[in-house]
Amino acid sequence: MERETYIYKKLKDFDKSSTLKDKLNDVADYLYKNYxxxxxxxxxxxxxxxxYAGVNDLFIVEDSIRLTDKFELIVENNNNLDEFIWNKLISDIKSLIIKEID
Structure with missing residues (x-):
């Protein structure tokens, strides 16, 4: 539970970035550095x-996740991340995008 709270707070901090592109680049950096x-x-x-944003040198695409009608997440690997944490990350990323484009 502690880890889940930490992830949520960290993604909320990205909400202070100026543009959606900056926020998504911050999220991509966070995922790479921490996971x-x-x-x-x-x-x-x-x-x-x-x-649009993130790491633009992906070699092998393992998964793609439609986040909204306008955005998709392309994943090189999720390193067998715990399913609960992965789903929480995806949910928080969706919320971040929806909040920005509404």
């Missing part, structure tokens, strides 16, 4: 995806 997970965020245009 060794490389991610990028793509903007969705119909059937096309365009790099």
């Amino acid at each position: 060794n997970i490389k991610v990028n965020f793509c903007e969705i245009f119909g059937n096309r995806r365009s790099f």
